[in-house]
Amino acid sequence: MRNLPVIVSAGEADNTCTWSGAMGNMAIRDKLEALGYQYEFWSFPGMGHQFAMQACNGISPKPCAYTFEQDFLDGLGNVKRVVNPPHITLATSDSLNEPMFGFEGDHAYWISSVKVRDVSKFYGTIDVKSWGFGLNDPVPNPTVRTFNTDYATGQNISYHNYNKSIRTLNAPTVTTINNQIDITASNISKVVIDPIRARIDCNAVVNVTSDGPTNVVIHGCLRGDVDLNDTITCADVAAVRAALGAHRGDANYVPRADMDDNGVIDQMDVKLARFYGFTATPNVFCL
């Protein structure tokens, strides 16, 4: 949510997607405000779940017959998305994932394979900040709140009063570029970081604050991960064996399988791969 443009249109008399209550739209508005995120929130006194808001009533410059919803979709209002942000906050839940349909909420921008540690707790949260961008978090502008009754008189359309809250963000200020990641995690057992998009490398300082074990893997930096799936398994040892005898420059030479980087893949590399496998999973001995 930190980097997503959020625009909400809600009826203040809506009994379906309720206005009040802990999960109501008013609470969502107030939560976005408390978090300091960018958002645009329109609410309509006296209106229920379904109403057609016409663009030509003065809210939007769009022509009549344009719906308010379509106007949102076209322009996304005053809030802007961030393509590759320095700071990511993600909540994930195994219960809400539907992998059979390709819906897996375990990734965002340059973090992926985010795993909940204790699924009985429903969800886990992780906050990751990369200092490789050299950017501070953007500071939010004061929220602009308005109550409007404007509409084009004489139009044979419905019109409504509305409350509008808009919060935008200032451009992030520049700071020192550091090869550093700060992570705060709750009920998260694993996260994989794409170092290129996060603008760090394998020597990055990784600061982790967590309520339990959290395995942080910088993709490509995990020693012994020959097949680059961010996990050490016996398949990695097998990949070294498959390249035995290969010298640097040969077609079948696999740089990642050359564990000691001496230009040849031999039994020493197999030993090292087995060592990394044993270190990752102490009770498993790979052949």
Ligand SMILES: [Ca+2]
């Ligand atoms: Ca692997």
Ligand SMILES: [Ca+2]
């Ligand atoms: Ca070697």
